Each structure stands twice: as C-alpha cells, then as structure tokens.
Amino acid sequence: xxxxxxxxxxxxxxxxxxxxxxxxxxxxxxxxxxxxxxxxxxxxxxxxxxxxxxxxxxxxxxxxxxxxxxxxxxxxxxxxxxxxxxxxxxxxxxxxxxxxxxxxxxxxxxxxxxxxxxxxxxxxxxxxxxxxxxxxxxxxxxxx
Amino acid sequence: xxxxxxxxxxxxxxxxxxxxxxxxxxxxxxxxxxxxxxxxxxxxxxxxxxxxxxxxxxxxxxxxxxxxxxxxxxxxxxxxxxxxxxxxxxxxxxxxxxxxxxxxxxxxxxxxxxxxxxxxxxxxxxxxxxxxxxxxxxxxxxxxxxxxxxxxxxxxxxxxxxxxxxxxxxxxxxxxxxxxxxxxxxxxxxxxxxxxxxxxxxxxxxxxxxxxxxxxxxxxxxxxxxxxxxxxxxxxxxxxxxxxxxxxxxxxxxxxxxxxxxxxxxxxxxxxxxxxxxxxxxxxxxxxxxxxxxxxxxxxxxxxxxxxxxxxxxxxxxxxxxxxxxxxxxxxxxxxxxxxxxxxxxxxxxxxxxxxxxxxxxxxxxxxxxxxxxxxxxxxxxxxxxxxxxxxxxxxxxxxxxxxxxxxxxxxxxxxxxxxxxxxxxxxxxxxxxxxxxxxxxxxxxxxxxxxxxxxxxxxxxxxxxxxxxxxxxxxxxxxxxxxxxxxxxxxxxxxxxxxxxxxxxxxxxxxxxxxxxxxxxxxxxxxxxxxx
Numbered sequence: 001x002x003x004x005x006x007x008x009x010x011x012x013x014x015x016x017x018x019x020x021x022x023x024x025x026x027x028x029x030x031x032x033x034x035x036x037x038x039x040x041x042x043x044x045x046x047x048x049x050x051x052x053x054x055x056x057x058x059x060x061x062x063x064x065x066x067x068x069x070x071x072x073x074x075x076x077x078x079x080x081x082x083x084x085x086x087x088x089x090x091x092x093x094x095x096x097x098x099x100x101x102x103x104x105x106x107x108x109x110x111x112x113x114x115x116x117x118x119x120x121x122x123x124x125x126x127x128x129x130x131x132x133x134x135x136x137x138x139x140x141x142x143x144x
Numbered sequence: 145x146x147x148x149x150x151x152x153x154x155x156x157x158x159x160x161x162x163x164x165x166x167x168x169x170x171x172x173x174x175x176x177x178x179x180x181x182x183x184x185x186x187x188x189x190x191x192x193x194x195x196x197x198x199x200x201x202x203x204x205x206x207x208x209x210x211x212x213x214x215x216x217x218x219x220x221x222x223x224x225x226x227x228x229x230x231x232x233x234x235x236x237x238x239x240x241x242x243x244x245x246x247x248x249x250x251x252x253x254x255x256x257x258x259x260x261x262x263x264x265x266x267x268x269x270x271x272x273x274x275x276x277x278x279x280x281x282x283x284x285x286x287x288x289x290x291x292x293x294x295x296x297x298x299x300x301x302x303x304x305x306x307x308x309x310x311x312x313x314x315x316x317x318x319x320x321x322x323x324x325x326x327x328x329x330x331x332x333x334x335x336x337x338x339x340x341x342x343x344x345x346x347x348x349x350x351x352x353x354x355x356x357x358x359x360x361x362x363x364x365x366x367x368x369x370x371x372x373x374x375x376x377x378x379x380x381x382x383x384x385x386x387x388x389x390x391x392x393x394x395x396x397x398x399x400x401x402x403x404x405x406x407x408x409x410x411x412x413x414x415x416x417x418x419x420x421x422x423x424x425x426x427x428x429x430x431x432x433x434x435x436x437x438x439x440x441x442x443x444x445x446x447x448x449x450x451x452x453x454x455x456x457x458x459x460x461x462x463x464x465x466x467x468x469x470x471x472x473x474x475x476x477x478x479x480x481x482x483x484x485x486x487x488x489x490x491x492x493x494x495x496x497x498x499x500x501x502x503x504x505x506x507x508x509x510x511x512x513x514x515x516x517x518x519x520x521x522x523x524x525x526x527x528x529x530x531x532x533x534x535x536x537x538x539x540x541x542x543x544x545x546x547x548x549x550x551x552x553x554x555x556x557x558x559x560x561x562x563x564x565x566x567x568x569x570x571x572x573x574x575x576x577x578x579x580x581x582x583x584x585x586x587x588x589x590x591x592x593x594x595x596x597x598x599x600x601x602x603x604x605x606x607x608x609x610x611x612x613x614x615x616x617x618x619x620x621x622x623x624x625x626x627x628x629x630x631x632x633x634x635x636x637x638x639x640x641x642x643x644x645x646x647x648x649x650x651x652x653x654x655x656x657x658x659x660x661x662x663x664x665x666x667x668x669x670x671x672x673x674x675x676x677x
Contacts, residue, residue, distance in 0.1 A: 001343060014201050020271075022237060032203040049480040050444035077346060079415075080449060081408035082373055108151040110198050114230055122302040123270040125339045126370060128332060137260040144222055 001124040002083070003058055004073045005117065007106065010043060012036030015068060015106050016113050020124035039069050052080055063087050067103050082126075089129040090120060097135055112138060147178055147188055153195050157202075168204060171195065179212040189216050190224035193231040206235050210242045217268075218249055222261060225253075229264050233271040243272060247280045254284050259293040266299040270306050278311035286318050294330035301325050301336040305343055315344075326358055335371040338362070342378045349381050356382055356389055363396055373412045376400070383420025390421045398427055401434060410434060411449055418456035432457065432464050439471060444480055451475065451486035458493035466494045473503075476510055484518060488525055495529045500537045504530065504547060511554065523551060523559040527566055541570055541577040549584050552607040553594060560606030567610040571618070582621045585611040589633040599641035609646045616653025619660035627661035 007016040014035045026034065038055055042062050045053070053060050058073040061083040070087045091101075093116055098105040106113045119134040120127060128134055148156065153171060160167040178192040193216050196206040213235070216228030236243055253265035266288065269277065285307060288300035304322060308315045325337035338359070345352040359375050366372060376397070383390045393416075400413050414431040421427060435457075438450030451472070458465045465472075472494065475487035495503055504526050511522045529537070530544055538544060545567065552563050571581035588594055588611040598605035615622070615630055622630065634654040639647055 017201050017234075028200055028205045029203045032201070046479070048444060050448040050482060052445065052448060053482065077377070079373055079377070079408055079412050081411050081445070082370070084445070085408055104154075107154045107198075110150060110201075111194055111227055111230055114197075114233075115226070118233075118267050122267060122299055123306050125302050125305070125336070125343075127298060127302060127336065129370070137263065140260055141223060141226065 001078065002072055002074050002121060002126075003124060005121065006035050006038070006071045006073075008035055008039040008069050008071060009067050009103060010039070010069075012039050015103060016110065016117070018114070018117055018121070020121070038071060038073075042069050042071065051084060061087070065091050068106075086120075086126055086129065089131075090117070093120070093131045093134050096131055097138060115141070147191065148174065148195070149191060150194050150198060153198060168199060168202075172199070172204070175209075179209060185221065186216055186219040186224040186228075187221075190219065190227040194227050197231050197234050200234060206231070207240070210236065210240050214242050214245050214249070217246065222258065222264075225261070226264055229268040233268050236272040238274050240272075243274055244276060246272075247277060250277070250281055251284055254281075254288060259291075259295050262288065262291070262293075262296050263299050266296070266303050270299075270303045273303075273306045273310050275310050278307040278314065282307050282311065282314045282318065286321050289321055289325060294328075294333055297325070297328065297330065297333045298336045301333060301340060305340045308344070323355070326355075326362070331366065331368055331371070334362070334366075335368055335374070338371055338374045338378065342374045342381075345378055345381050349385055352378075353382055353385055356386070360392070360396075369406050369409050372400075372409055376409070376412045376416050380416030380420040383416070387423075390424065393421060394424050394427050397421070398430060401427075401430055407446065411438075411453070414453055415456070418453060418460075422457070422460040428457065428461060428464060432468070436468055436471065439468075439475065444483065447475070447478070448480075448483050448486060451483065451490060455486065455489050458490060462493035465490060466496070469494045469499070473506055476506075481518060485521065488518075488521055491525055492529055492532065495532070495537050497537045497539055500529065501540070501543060508547070508550070511551070511557075515556070519556070520558055523557060524562060526551070527559070527562045531566065531569075535570075541574050542580050545570060545577065545581050545584055549588060552588065552604065553591070555597060556601075558601075558603045560601075560603030564606040564610040567607070568614060571614050578618055579621045582615060582618050583623070585614045586622070586626055586630055589615065590629060595633075595638070598646075599638070602643050605642050605646045608642065609649050612646070612649045612653045616649075616656035619653075619657045622657070622660065624664075627657055627664075630657050631661070 003021050005018045008014050060073050061080050062069055062071040072083050094101045175192045178188050183189050200206045213231040219225045250265050256262050285300050291297050328334050363375050397413050417427050417431045435450045435453050438446040472487050472490050507526050548563050598608045634650045639650050
C-alpha cells in the first residue's frame with residue numbers, strides 16, 4: 001500500500017503532498033521538515049545508484065524528473081518496479097495535461113495536480129493509469 | 145475587492161523570500177476575511193481554501209479553518225465543491241470535530257447524477273474516514289458498488305478497505321458484495337476488488353483461502369498487468385497455507401515467468417516463488433536464472449532487486465544461491481552502497497568448509513579498503529560466517545585466531561566486542577589450539593602499536609581485555625621466559641590509559657601470571673637466596 005506521495009524540489013520545498021494514512025502524530029511543520037529530510041537522502045545518492053532506499057520503516061521509491069523528485073513511500077509489501085512504473089505514468093499524465101509540465105505549473109494549479117493524483121490513487125492503491133480515463137473528469141471541470 | 149488567486153499567492157511568496165513569514169501572515173489574515181465574508185457563490189471562499197491548502201504544504205497549519213471548509217464542500221458548483229473536498233482531504237484528521245457535519249453531505253453527494261461529483265465525495269471519504277463516518281456511510285458505499293457507472297464502482301470498492309479498517313464490523317456483512325465485484329463487467333473494477341482483498345488477506349490469509357480458485361481463473365484470463373501483480377502476490381500469501389495450491393501454481397507461473405515482458409510482473413512472480421513455492425525445484429531454478437539476469441543487468445534497480453530476491457531464496461535453498469558466488473562477490477565492489485549491503489547479506493548462504501577461508505580473505509580485502517558502517521558490517525559478517533552453527537564450516541582454528549588478531553590490528557575497526565567474544569570463545573573451548581592462542585595473545589599484549597590504539601579507542605581495548613584474560617587463565621601454557629615480559633606489559637604504568645574494566649582485568653590476571661610464574665620458579669627452600677643482594 002502506498003503511504004505517501006510527495007513532489008519535492010532540490011531545495012527541499014514540497015510542491016505536492018498526499019498522505020494515505022493518519023498523520024496525526026506530526027504537525028504541519030514537522031511534516032515539511034521530514035519531507036525535506038527525505039529529499040536530502042535522495043540527493044546524497046548519485047545518478048547511477050538505484051532508486052530505492054529505506055526511511056523510518058518506509059520503503060522509498062523515487063525518481064527525479066527535471067527539478068522535481070517524485071517520491072513514493074510504501075510499506076514493505078509493495079512491488080518497487082510497479083511503483084516506478086506508476087511514477088512514470090503520473091509524470092506522463094501531468095505532462096499531457098499541463099503541456100510539458102514544469103514546477104511552476106504544479107504550484108500555481110495545485111488543485112488540478114491534486115485532481116490528477118486523486119484519479120490515479122485512492123486509499124494508497126493504484127486505481128487507474130490510463131491517461132484518457134484519468135484526464136476525462138478534469139476536462140469536464142475545465143469546461144464548467 | 146482584490147482577492148489574491150493561488151497564482152498571486154505563489155508569486156507573492158517568491159518575491160518576498162526574505163520576509164516570508166510576515167507576508168504569509170498577511171495572506172492568512174486576508175484569507176480569514178474572505179472565509180467569513182458573505183460570498184453566495186462560494187467562489188471567493190473556495191479560492192481561499194485552495195490557498196490554505198498550498199500554505200499548509202509549506203508548513204502553515206490550517207486546522208482552524210475546518211468549519212469553513214465544510215461550508216465550501218456544500219457548494220452547489222462542482223468547481224467550488226471540489227476545492228472544499230481538497231481542503232478536507234489534506235487537513236482533516238480523526239480529531240477534527242466538524243467531520244460529523246459531513247455525513248449528510250456525503251450521503252447527498254453520493255446520490256448526485258454527476259458521476260464525477262460522486263467520485264469526488266468517495267475520494268474524500270477515503271482520505272478523512274473516521275469510525276463514525278465509516279459506520280454511518282457503509283451502507284451507502286456498498287450500494288455505490290452497484291452503480292451503473294464503472295467510474296463510481298471502482299472508487300467505491302477501494303474505499304471499502306478504509307471503511308473496514310476503521311469499522312471492522314462492516315467486513316462480514318459487506319464481504320459478499322465485495323466478492324461479487326470479482327465478476328464485474330469492467331476489468332478495472334475487478335482489479336480494485338483484487339487490490340482490496342489482497343490487503344485484507346495480508347492480515348488474515350486463512351479467511352480468503354476459499355477464493356483461491358477464483359483468483360486462479362483470473363490469473364489465466366486477464367492481461368491487465370497491475371491486476372496480475374496483485375493476484376500473484378495474493379496467491380503467494382495463500383500458498384503457505386495450502387500446499388496443493390503451490391503445486392497448481394507451478395505451471396501458470398512458469399508460463400508467466402518465461403513469457404512476460406513486464407519486469408515488474410516477472411519480479412512479483414519470482415517473489416511469490418520465493419515465499420510460497422520453494423519445495424518445487426524446477427521453478428526455483430528458473431527463478432534463480434532470471435534473477436541472475438537481473439543482477440547482471442546494468443540497471444542498478446534491477447541489480448538491487450535481484451540481490452534482494454536471492455536473499456529470500458537463500459533462506460531455504462542456500463546451495464542454489466552458492467552457484468552464483470563469483471557474481472555476488474563482484475557486487476561487493478559496486479559503487480552503490482545499498483547494493484554492497486545486499487551482496488553482503490547473501491554471503492552467509494554461500495559459505496562451506498571448502499570456501500570459508502577464501503571468502504574471508506576476500507572480505508578482509510574489502511575491510512581494508514572500505515569505511516564507515518559498511519566496514520563494521522563486513523567484520524560482523526566475517527565473524528558470523530566463521531562462527532555459524534557452532535563453527536560448522538571451520539577447519540582450521542589457528543587460522544581463525546590469526547585472522548581475528550589481524551582484524552584487531554587494523555586501525556579503526558570498531559567491532560572490538562565481537563572480536564573479544566570470539567577470541568575467548570575459541571581459545572576456551574578448543575583445547576588443542578590454546579597454546580597457539582596464548583602465544584598470539586602475548587604478541588598482542590606486547591604490541592606497542594596495538595596498545596596505543598587501545599588507549600585511543602575503547603572498542604580496540606576490548607581485544608586487550610580478551611588477551612589479558614586468556615593469558616591469565618591459561619598462564620600454565622606460557623612458555624619459559626615469557627612470564628616476565630607478560631607481567632611488564634600487564635603492569636606497565638601506561639595501562640591507566642585503558643578503560644577501567646580492562647584495567648581491572650589486567651590487574652587480576654597479572655596476579656594469576658605471577659602465581660603461575662612463582663609455581664614454576666619456587667623460591668629456594670633454605671631462604672638464603674642469591675637475590676639477597
């Protein structure tokens with residue numbers, strides 16, 4: 001099960017955060033510093049190293065696209081290669097919707113980015129990866 | 145009135161980098177005004193909630209706005225409602241009191257003719273579900289599982305798992321409906337049902353064993369890779385409970401492993417073999433062949449996963465792993481430390497009487513070139529493979545003692561406790577090697593370099609503890625003429641630089657050595673000794 005999905009840039013600033021389990025133990029501030037911590041660990045690894053690491057009991061799968069790290073935290077039962085594939089699908093879907101997505105797009109249209117994620121993952125389970133099906137409700141939203 | 149949009153907020157924060165906190169509190173004050181204003185269309189309030197969601201991501205708390213968020217959630221317009229639900233999804237938790245106000249809103253939105261509105265509500269429920277919401281809404285969600293739109297059915301199925309987590313009593317009555325979804329006409333809905341049952345089965349595999357035939361069929365007919373991965377995973381969880389299932393799976397999984405182009409599915413199938421089908425040698429061999437391909441691949445991710453999966457096989461079939469010895473040992477040289485760690489984990493399974501010394505030699509080479517925690521792990525691994533199963537693979541204890549001493553002498557080795565324990569264990573228990581051991585311990589005690597290392601590094605001093613103790617205990621094995629040298633080492637004034645517990649062992653055993661020495665050189669019986677001068 002996916003526990004969280006975050007998009008963080010190299011400076012440790014979170015651009016999108018989605019948690020799929022109760023986060024009552026952390027305040028908003030603690031959460032953001034944890035996100036920055038995770039991205040620092042990813043930054044310490046080179047380009048040639050594998051995309052997996054462990055952090056506080058979570059398995060982390062990450063991949064960097066341009067200036068953003070797409071980071072998924074899962075429990076130990078998830079298939080890492082499938083998650084990498086999912087991240088790739090997410091990036092391609094965002095690319096299609098925002099027409100060559102960049103960090104600023106995600107920041108200023110945060111609700112649309114969230115909407116895309118919500119169409120792909122529900123309750124930590126991957127729901128849909130077909131771009132057409134994912135983007136259909138957004139098209140309806142944009143028209144109204 | 146000029147209200148900031150999200151874009152404006154983002155730009156504003158970027159251009160106020162030095163005074164961010166000040167700028168943000170101004171924005172929050174504006175947001176508070178916007179939320180309490182009379183805004184019939186809710187457009188302004190909705191944007192305010194979106195801005196808050198953005199700020200929350202930066203670390204600013206938005207719990208105070210929960211009531212306003214509920215207000216926006218009840219907007220008639222889809223765009224505004226959507227933002228209300230978003231605000232709720234990112235900020236509500238079990239302690240948010242206004243969650244109780246949402247029950248009726250959910251019920252209403254579940255009935256909406258617009259499937260996307262229904263989807264919105266279902267999604268949000270998945271994020272904020274509390275015990276009360278679960279109990280009050282389970283019936284509605286169950287009926288949504290029968291909606292005529294696949295879009296709604298899929299989401300409803302996935303939310304059921306959250307409801308079961310919060311309100312376990314719902315599982316038994318709703319389960320038959322969930323089971324029906326395994327035969328839904330839409331394959332994504334089936335996939336979602338498989339997903340949920342997979343999660344449920346992780347906790348209680350026994351209860352879902354009866355569904356195995358159904359999953360077996362799905363395995364054969366579906367081509368959806370995501371679903372296949374979950375089914376294979378689920379069947380793997382059920383195999384340990386039912387040996388016949390493992391046997392039946394050999395054919396379809398062999399097929400899958402040899403034909404699928406999707407690496408993720410291949411990996412999952414191999415993983416299932418490693419946890420549930422290990423008695424079936426042919427498929428184990430096939431899996432190891434494929435894993436060899438993973439480890440030899442240039443892609444670091446595949447290398448890592450290959451080594452990880454081999455670790456699973458090693459527990460049951462160490463010999464099969466041992467066939468790939470040279471490839472695994474090569475991975476100890478990899479640049480990536482996570483891969484080095486995985487390779488090191490596999491070393492334990494490869495060791496036998498014939499190759500123990502050679503493998504330890506290779507590991508020692510790595511110890512001298514590596515540093516940090518990996519070095520520590522390497523030394524631990526050397527000790528582990530040598531002492532495993534009561535020294536089952538050990539053929540030459542003298543070699544082992546020499547190796548331990550060599551390790552002790554390497555600067556910066558922090559496994560002093562292990563080395564101490566091993567030296568004492570071997571020399572005490574293996575009688576024939578005691579004399580050799582004592583000789584080596586004397587060398588250690590007299591080694592000036594070792595001594596200064598121990599004064600600096602408390603972990604290195606642990607080895608000196610062992611040396612002193614052993615020399616004292618087996619002082620009868622000391623060679624002629626050595627007693628004097630040993631006593632000088634044990635009683636040297638610089639001993640006070642060592643940790644206290646080591647000093648006390650030094651003193652204690654100095655006495656033993658002295659007693660042993662005086663036994664072999666008793667004072668002359670008549671008392672008029674040449675030493676009178």
